[in-house]
Amino acid sequence: MLRDIVKLSQLDTKFCASLFGVAPEQFYEWLSGNRPVPKFLLRELASVFGVQPMDVTGQRSRQDAVPAIWYKLHSQERSSPADLEIVGLIRKLCFNFSELQPLLGQTSDRWDQISQTVRTQIVQSASILTQARTAAEIFRREIGWEHGSGGSGQFIRPNLRNAGLVIVESPVPDSQIEGCSFRVRSDRDIACVFANSYQSTWFRRNAVILHEVCHGIFDLEGDPVSIDYRHETSDDLKEKRANLFAQECLVPRAVLTHITSKLGIKWSAITKETLARIVAECNVEPRLVLRAAFDAKLITTEQLDTYAQYECTSLLKQFTDHALTTREFLVKIPKEHHPWFFEDRFVKIGNRGILLPVGYIKAIIELLSSGRITSQRAAELAMMDHYTFQERFEKIIPQAA
Amino acid sequence: MHSSNSLRATNGILRTLKTNYDIQIVVAEPVEVELRLIIKRDKFKDAQNILTKGFSSGLLGVLDETRLSSLVGTTRAPTVLESIENRGESFRRLGVGNGEAFTHSASVELNMPVLSNDRQAIDLLTRNGIALPGPFLRAFDILVFGRQIGLLSDGECDEARQALAKRGENLDKCFTNCSFTNGLPHFYPRLLDRAFPLVGSQQPSKLYDRQQLIISAK
Numbered sequence: 001m002l003r004d005i006v007k008l009s010q011l012d013t014k015f016c017a018s019l020f021g022v023a024p025e026q027f028y029e030w031l032s033g034n035r036p037v038p039k040f041l042l043r044e045l046a047s048v049f050g051v052q053p054m055d056v057t058g059q060r061s062r063q064d065a066v067p068a069i070w071y072k073l074h075s076q077e078r079s080s081p082a083d084l085e086i087v088g089l090i091r092k093l094c095f096n097f098s099e100l101q102p103l104l105g106q107t108s109d110r111w112d113q114i115s116q117t118v119r120t121q122i123v124q125s126a127s128i129l130t131q132a133r134t135a136a137e138i139f140r141r142e143i144g145w146e147h148g149s150g151g152s153g154q155f156i157r158p159n160l161r162n163a164g165l166v167i168v169e170s171p172v173p174d175s176q177i178e179g180c181s182f183r184v185r186s187d188r189d190i191a192c193v194f195a196n197s198y199q200s201t202w203f204r205r206n207a208v209i210l211h212e213v214c215h216g217i218f219d220l221e222g223d224p225v226s227i228d229y230r231h232e233t234s235d236d237l238k239e240k241r242a243n244l245f246a247q248e249c250l251v252p253r254a255v256l257t258h259i260t261s262k263l264g265i266k267w268s269a270i271t272k273e274t275l276a277r278i279v280a281e282c283n284v285e286p287r288l289v290l291r292a293a294f295d296a297k298l299i300t301t302e303q304l305d306t307y308a309q310y311e312c313t314s315l316l317k318q319f320t321d322h323a324l325t326t327r328e329f330l331v332k333i334p335k336e337h338h339p340w341f342f343e344d345r346f347v348k349i350g351n352r353g354i355l356l357p358v359g360y361i362k363a364i365i366e367l368l369s370s371g372r373i374t375s376q377r378a379a380e381l382a383m384m385d386h387y388t389f390q391e392r393f394e395k396i397i398p399q400a401a
Numbered sequence: 402m403h404s405s406n407s408l409r410a411t412n413g414i415l416r417t418l419k420t421n422y423d424i425q426i427v428v429a430e431p432v433e434v435e436l437r438l439i440i441k442r443d444k445f446k447d448a449q450n451i452l453t454k455g456f457s458s459g460l461l462g463v464l465d466e467t468r469l470s471s472l473v474g475t476t477r478a479p480t481v482l483e484s485i486e487n488r489g490e491s492f493r494r495l496g497v498g499n500g501e502a503f504t505h506s507a508s509v510e511l512n513m514p515v516l517s518n519d520r521q522a523i524d525l526l527t528r529n530g531i532a533l534p535g536p537f538l539r540a541f542d543i544l545v546f547g548r549q550i551g552l553l554s555d556g557e558c559d560e561a562r563q564a565l566a567k568r569g570e571n572l573d574k575c576f577t578n579c580s581f582t583n584g585l586p587h588f589y590p591r592l593l594d595r596a597f598p599l600v601g602s603q604q605p606s607k608l609y610d611r612q613q614l615i616i617s618a619k
Binding site for chain 1: 430431434435437438439441442444486489490493494496497498499500501503519521522524525528568569
């Protein structure tokens with residue numbers, strides 16, 4: 001029954017009502033069994049809670065069986081109510097994404113194919129380092145990065161999304177989660193990666209996303225969700241593999257050598273400024289650049305220790321807008337010139353907010369502009385009411401006749 | 402079928418439609434869910450009481466098996482409801498919002514007129530080869546009907562027009578930046594009582610104007 005599922009998930013009832021776009025009193029009517037859950041919402045409820053539609057209607061009794069993803073979230077020491085809510089929100093977004101895909105003529109099969117190819121082509125008995133390197137090499141080839149000798153930060157999000165992965169980057173101040181990945185079952189399976197953008201940088205999140213991609217490829221077979229907390233250190237082999245995979249995907253040796261050669265920088269004579277220029281090109285944090293350079297034997301242990309002391313944040317802002325704070329960014333590019341400004345993409349459900357991905361909103365607006373969905377449907381997919389959607393995007397959407 | 406929330410001036414008309422014309426306004430479940438949520442917003446607070454009363458008094462009904470039984474019989478009701486739900490789901494997948502998808506699905510299944518301001522949904526479904534029975538009534542068709550049968554004055558209709566505009570609803574072109582009285586001569590009504598003098602324009606101007614619902618009181 002829905003009541004049991006909500007209780008077991010430990011999600012707040014009012015939040016759930018808001019999540020599914022239902023008045024709280026009406027949601028209570030469904031929970032109490034005074035009125036049946038409407039059929040049109042069954043798939044969505046089942047998908048978000050990670051159960052079958054027949055579990056929601058009570059045709060199949062769940063008793064004490066907590067849906068696995070919620071069980072895992074509750075069992076984490078550092079878990080907070082915020083984690084549950086943000087996961088609920090992301091799962092709803094994934095459900096909506098699965099509804100959007102056919103309208104865009106996409107299927108998520110490509111992501112499954114890529115994951116399958118990477119999984120089957122690595123040797124499980126090889127060392128973690130070898131597994132990660134091979135996996136990254138195959139992954140870069142499959143995703144189309146094998147010829148790129150520059151940083152791939154700019155392409156991560158659009159490329160992975162085009163392959164069918166849902167990437168959500170949103171600030172969640174009261175959550176310790178830095179990143180997580182899980183799958184959402186709807187008409188098709190949707191793989192999802194989340195990176196908490198609160199007090200994080202774009203450079204850091206590039207690595208977090210690829211780290212979670214690795215978990216998504218290798219570790220979700222028997223695990224409902226892979227969670228990484230902030231400042232977490234672990235000797236777990238899965239974590240090591242994910243770290244190395246992210247490093248090898250983002251800054252393999254070929255990228256490092258090409259960038260320094262292009263910039264005319266010698267690894268033996270790195271300064272704060274040259275480090276900032278390398279970071280701007282590689283699109284990852286300085287420490288990851290240096291770690292990768294060390295692993296590629298481009299710098300020595302002593303050089304690693306010396307360069308790691310360099311503070312290049314302010315210099316970095318001269319070379320890339322990605323290093324700017326929101327305030328600095330708005331001074332440079334005013335809100336009016338930024339069609340996908342974050343305030344318009346921020347959706348509040350109950351007391352919890354989520355920043356919708358640019359690509360997702362863009363796809364909705366494109367479908368609406370070409371008359372393939374109605375404004376009402378666009379608003380539903382964007383998890384806003386019709387009026388809010390109109391207010392936010394009226395300048396870029398066609399007016400109803 | 403009703404999928405708009407502009408109910409303020411329409412409750413009296415709904416009552417008249419029910420008692421004098423035997424016409425019951427019924428909403429699909431997704432519309433009910435949407436309405437119950439949206440009236441919680443500040444700008445819809447005035448409609449909250451009207452809507453709640455509308456549902457509790459039976460002026461507005463929710464399309465369920467019981468309601469369908471009175472239309473198609475107890476035996477057929479479950480099958481018909483399932484068919485409405487399945488078709489509604491397929492309409493939604495074509496890109497139509499939940500409310501309109503299930504409203505139009507019910508309209509197709511029951512061959513009933515639709516009350517909806519969502520012209521985009523009608524266009525999209527039609528473009529996808531769905532034969533919608535129509536007629537497609539808008540909020541203003543209800544107001545103008547009220548005006549035709551003498552239930553509403555021009556002033557009351559204009560008040561409703563202003564309330565709709567204030568809420569950001571898409572107004573018919575005739576009534577945009579124009580009072581009800583001045584807009585009426587240009588509006589081609591799709592709902593009329595055959596016994597009362599005609600109001601509005603006599604010349605269809607829009608694609609869906611070709612279907613009118615002309616009714617008679619009991």
